[in-house]
Amino acid sequence: MTIGEGRMVKGMALSLLMVSLICFSGQAAFAATDEENVGNAAAAKILAAAPLVKDAAVQEYLNLVGNGIAAGLQLPYRWRFGLIESDHVNAFALPGGVILVTRGMARLISNEDELAYVLSHEIAHVARKHHYKVVQRQRLAAKANTALESMGDGSLKDLAGASAQIYARGLDKSAEFEADRLGVEIMTRAGYDPAAALGVLDTLANVDGGDGKAEWLFATHPQPTQRIDQLVNAGIADLPPGKGMTSRAPRFGNFRARL
Amino acid sequence: MTGRGHLCWVSAIAALLISAPAFSQVFKLDSDLLASEGGTQKVATVKAGATAEVLERKGFWVRVKAAGQVGWVKVTSLQFGASAGGKVGIDTGRLSKGNIVASSAARGMSRGEFLDAEPDERQLAAMLEFAPATAEVDQFRTAGGLIARKITPLSAAPVAPAEPQSPQGNGGTPSGQAPKPKEKPSDDW
Numbered sequence A: 001m002t003i004g005e006g007r008m009v010k011g012m013a014l015s016l017l018m019v020s021l022i023c024f025s026g027q028a029a030f031a032a033t034d035e036e037n038v039g040n041a042a043a044a045k046i047l048a049a050a051p052l053v054k055d056a057a058v059q060e061y062l063n064l065v066g067n068g069i070a071a072g073l074q075l076p077y078r079w080r081f082g083l084i085e086s087d088h089v090n091a092f093a094l095p096g097g098v099i100l101v102t103r104g105m106a107r108l109i110s111n112e113d114e115l116a117y118v119l120s121h122e123i124a125h126v127a128r129k130h131h132y133k134v135v136q137r138q139r140l141a142a143k144a145n146t147a148l149e150s151m152g153d154g155s156l157k158d159l160a161g162a163s164a165q166i167y168a169r170g171l172d173k174s175a176e177f178e179a180d181r182l183g184v185e186i187m188t189r190a191g192y193d194p195a196a197a198l199g200v201l202d203t204l205a206n207v208d209g210g211d212g213k214a215e216w217l218f219a220t221h222p223q224p225t226q227r228i229d230q231l232v233n234a235g236i237a238d239l240p241p242g243k244g245m246t247s248r249a250p251r252f253g254n255f256r257a258r259l
Numbered sequence B: 001m002t003g004r005g006h007l008c009w010v011s012a013i014a015a016l017l018i019s020a021p022a023f024s025q026v027f028k029l030d031s032d033l034l035a036s037e038g039g040t041q042k043v044a045t046v047k048a049g050a051t052a053e054v055l056e057r058k059g060f061w062v063r064v065k066a067a068g069q070v071g072w073v074k075v076t077s078l079q080f081g082a083s084a085g086g087k088v089g090i091d092t093g094r095l096s097k098g099n100i101v102a103s104s105a106a107r108g109m110s111r112g113e114f115l116d117a118e119p120d121e122r123q124l125a126a127m128l129e130f131a132p133a134t135a136e137v138d139q140f141r142t143a144g145g146l147i148a149r150k151i152t153p154l155s156a157a158p159v160a161p162a163e164p165q166s167p168q169g170n171g172g173t174p175s176g177q178a179p180k181p182k183e184k185p186s187d188d189w
Helices: A003-049 A056-073 A103-108 A112-127 A130-141 A146-153 A156-169 A173-189 A195-205 A212-220 A224-234 A245-257 B003-017 B111-116 B121-130 B134-143
Strands: A080-084 A091-094 A098-102 B024-027 B031-034 B042-046 B051-058 B061-066 B069-074
Touching: A003 A080, A003 A091, A003 A098, A003 A130, A003 A156, A003 B111, A003 B121, A056 A080, A056 A112, A056 A173, A056 A245, A056 B121, A056 B134, A080 A103, A080 B121, A091 A112, A091 A130, A098 A103, A098 A112, A103 A195, A103 A245, A112 A130, A112 A173, A112 A195, A112 A245, A130 A156, A130 A173, A156 A212, A156 B111, A173 A195, A173 A224, A195 A224, A195 B051, A212 B111, B042 B069
Parallel strands: A080 A098
Antiparallel strands: A091 A098, B024 B051, B031 B042, B031 B069, B051 B061, B061 B069
């Protein structure tokens, strides 16, 4: 190989490296932005049906609990938590880090540790990209579907319309069980009492299944008693209990009184 | 909607219409009923497969009525999903049927309302107003007695509900002890 040929090969290699870096970084940036766009679109649709509760104190408290849990995970999301005006019992995890909890769900919760479980379950969905992966799979598999094809264009309305279907149908049971398990781990690492997860599921198990307020939740999640069994079988009773619950009681009481 | 989608809806509606007879759970293991949660004083021994009426729960301990006796067992002794659908589990007393209103009276967001809604970007932007500073979050955690800690991850292996079993001659575990999951995942956050 001559010196000139060597320079040419080096130049080509350098160009390939630069192109690779640009593509990789571009793809990474697109992926992050796209995940957030998908989540924001779905969140905007949920918020249109059930707007934020107009009470800064409850929204700030929810964001302090949620960000306090998420801070320990060091995941690349801008976490936002919102309490929404709906008597229905539900909570939503949106790709990119938006978590929405209905007033109806919040009213069922009896202490901050139980709230931490609800938020941690939703954080786990985001962390594992459960909904976003479904969007990605549908983009690949359903090219004939006009709504899904247009998701690539990033129009908020089209994104929202297509991703909304995923929330209406729900995830696989396995994703819900995984969010339960990881949610319990996340809240326990943050210092909360893992037994509070069973408290929430106890309460949900006592909600009348035929009542319309929980219909969406029950249609998209495994039965609460199955979820308890899964957590017990996974070893939840071996986790360390929470401490300092009494110090959290007054501030949760203030939150609860405003619901 | 696909055929599978129809099937899911039919299944979901059917599940909602089935009403469970009671709050009964089933003992997975031969278990000692104890006089207090975490205590050592035995009230009675209950055989695997017996039904339990769950009265209350404290942490990972449950007070049950079984075989005419009342006592405490660890949650690992019971299979909570044993009842067939509907209203099951521990009656915490937090809910009464009087707190549940008809769906027509519930505000906001049935699935239909959600699917029909036009996206509202202003509401989304408003969420950012409530994002706390890192220092505020730290102060909040400290005030609440929250200390970050390391834990052993839970088992990721899907575990089928355990069949009730007796310790005698079939490798069962002592009272109050569930079979330990063997697989431990690495959920390193």
